[in-house]
Amino acid sequence: MALTGLGLVGFLVGHMAGHLQIFAGKEAYNAYAAFLQSLGGALWLARAGLLGLLVAHVMSAIKLNARNQEARPQAYAVKTNKATTPYALSMIYSGYTILAFVVFHIAHFTLGALPTTEMTESGGVRDVYTAYVLDFQNPLLFALYAAAMVGISMHLAHAVSSTFRTLGVMRGKYREPLSKVGPLVGIATGVGFIIPPLACLLRIVSV
Amino acid sequence: MKIKLNVWRQAGPNATGGLKSYDIEVTEHMSFLEMFDVLNEQLLRNPDKHPEGPVAFDHDCREGICGMCSMVIDGVPHGPNKATTTCQLHMRSYKDGDEITVEPFRAKAFPVLRDLVVDRSSFDRIQHAGGYISVRTGAAPDANALPIGKADADEAFDYAACIGCGACVAACPNASAMLFVGAKVSHLAKVPQGQVERVGRVTRMVDVMDAEGFGGCTNHGECEAACPKEISLDAIAMLNTELARAAVASAK
């Protein structure tokens, strides 16, 4: 869980950095997109790796969840939690939300299979920038993405610190500081991802 | 003061159980288990009114060290007070008119035997699988031949303080035993005597833990909050480190 999760978080950070380039303007953003496309085989390799990580992560999550359900066949009539958090308790749900979102997101941008803005060419490269900006001017689509980002935030808020414990580094004097890293990464990631679409929605960034 | 108790009643391992309510008069000086003594006396004196008979519950030393008492009290193993076993919980923590729900520890690896009594022998089986240092009686060198730094000795003690009650499992949303196993493994991993068997020990104990049907750890931290001996979650971090170490060592 932890290792695959860590890989996926690494990807997310990179991905977020990419998206933030929307503020650098149309040319830069399209150039970045084109650069990614130009990687060719490497891109597919990365995608395959990513898919592998995701599948492994989801599979072990499903397995772990099933094991944990099985470990307590009879639920308590009254259960009071003293330490855990809503986001820790909802990991499997935020996880499924993210999974659904990932499918949607790939259909949206990678495959272009949704009835959204048609991708055109601009300056010899695909005009990802324009499609992106126009799409997020649609409040419904924005709301959908925003909801998914809340899911990602919650998931990471628990996942990242949890990973540190699983890797054995979060103990002793490192416990307190590292326990704060999770929520920070969660919030930062959610916010980082939602700023570009929000900028589009508010017309701060426009075509 | 008057208390309304909702107690899990289950006639045997395979019987269907359910919560049953009892009204009881207690004083603030009573311990929680003494309240059950009083309740049972009531039930025993009125067999016609209470054909279900007295409530079976586990208890022994009643001073917070044997780890025999269990009970999940209003959803928390050993009740609301920090670092306190059920037997040391006193009724001064409650007030007149309170309603308290008491259930057995619930986990697949801790099957209910009767009422509030569960079978925790899975914990013993984990410890059979390497929870020891292999030293024959009589084979020990002089006790002071092996100095151990106070910091390490103290940390080992913090883990060794575990009383094996199972509250960690009962509290964990996943019924995981990682805190218990972590404490046992960490205690022996922290002292020099435990080094020789360090790799095999953690692997075997975790294998048995998995086979017994405990859940996996997802770092909720409920175990630590419920632990009457305040075993730190660091035990789990340490257990994970030990597992990783063992994986590396056995790959060689």
Place this chain on the structure above:
Amino acid sequence: MKLDSKVPSGPIEERWDKHRFAMKLVNPANKRKFKVLVVGSGLGGGAAAATLAELGYDVHCFCVQDSPRRAHSIAAQGGINAAKNYQNDGDSVYRLFYDTVKGGDFRSRESNVYRLAQVSVNIIDQCVAQGVPFAREYGGLLANRSFGGAQVSRTFYARGQTGQQLLLGAYSALNRMIDAGKVKMHTRTEMLDLVLVDGHARGIITRDLVTGEIKRWAADAVCLASGGYGNVFYLSTNAKNSNVTAAFRAYKRGAGFANPCYTQIHPTCIPVSGGFQSKLTLMSESLRNDGRVWVPRDKSKATADPTTIPEEERYYYLEERYPSFGNLVPRDVASRAAKKVCDEGYGVAKHEVDGQRNAVYLDFAHAIKRDGEDAIRDRYGNLFDMYERITGESPYKTPMRIYPAVHYTMGGLWVDYNLMSNVPGLHVLGEANFSDHGANRLGASALMQGLADGYFVIPYTIGNYLATEHQGPVTEDHAAFDEAEKEVRAKTQKLLSLSGKTPVDEFHRKLGKIMWDYCGMARNEEGLKKALELIPELRKQFWAEATVPGKADELNPWLEYAGRVADFMEFAEMMCRDALERDESCGGHFREEHQTEEGEAVRNDEDYAHAAVWEYQGDDKPPTLHKEPMKFEYVKLTTRSYK
């Protein structure tokens, strides 16, 4: 009954060595053919089961708890003595031996005590090798403290839970042997009878406490390590499941019971707070190292806030009466002194019990002022927390209230130097036997004795029995097993047929009150005779009016309990009889007829320097008394003085 102590001759320092050489050995290849049953899994039983299995014997171990780790040894707080002399303060094997014989008020067997002191050093080595986290100094070496009135620092400790840490050590050794398949562990299993074949102990009958199954176990030797009988008093510091049943059934099969009247009343326990009280909680004796015991000189200030009582109005009775030992006098002396001031009306308990306020203050204000709160927290933090959890008061702010409570029983089944009872093949270890503590046990010596018996004595001596006296194979089909099982089933049925109105608890509580009033901290002829009338009456009531719910073939805690209380009710009579017979004061046994003007105990060595051993004669006949004289060749009989 023949009481041959089998003590070797020669200088005391050489006896154990000499004996070890004289004992016959069992051929290593034959050991696995011998089955040994160990009843009890505490420090004595757990250590014995593990060690016997290491030697190659086929061991079965039984305990009533759900895990061997819960045996009552776990509750010991203070520490374990050993003559290591790591502090270079003049300790030696001889000094530990001397202190123990003297502390036991000259009623123990010198040779056994000497051996105990000798092997004490091996115990610490063994425990450290097992990973027991004893307290250490900054240099990494083991720390020691002075404990229970000893004038050298020979006590090893693990915060306030030395018992748990030592038991976890023994338990880990046991686990290793269970893992190896050499020990078969039977938890939640209670021994209900001992089976004798041709006069030798050859097996036991048990009840599975979960399924109710009655089972026979034939073996080549039996070790009883079933603990003490303090719960005869109902209120004691013993665990609720501690009981005399296994030892008492052995007694009924012919094993002599020695000195049942020797009970230890621990001076520092949390006082009774009401009629519902189910047990008493001990606060470690180590607290007396820094706490000062006092009561207000003005009786009307019994319920006043103690912190407002000025220094000159405080009666530090231990310091005044025993200037050289002060608050550190031995347990029996401290307990009686507390009783005395409370009887005189100086008690400070919040609640009156029978018109008396039974508690005295144990005050840390001076120590906190001297060493700082942090230092005191470091030493006693967990004990202070425990006190606060139970009483709701913080000892950092106000003195603790304490009162003596029944804690340990020095009496037990009679054993010879080999720890074998007068029934060949029946060995008895730890608190269950009578051997090492005489009439009073010193602090931090119970853990030492349990582990000494289990790790370092029985593994040698049992071999000698098996090699020399053992009678050849016996199976569970033997008629003796039929008869014993029949009796166990009949007794179970008899208990289950009790359908009166009164819960067994009430009879136990009444029995406890009789014992505490007439056979407790102070005893006299009149009271003991009264108890001997009251106990049979109570027993009669029990069998007429008690109620035992449930069935035989299920988990039935009330059936278990009823059986144990029934045994206590018979056993109590023997205790009072022994206390009456011992017409002297010694150690924990204080006969009011025998005291100095200042209230100190007066021994009668002329007539009572012996172990009183009781032999069962039948349910309707009084037991007969046998005596094993106690000879003191090394420690001169003197009056204990702690002034």
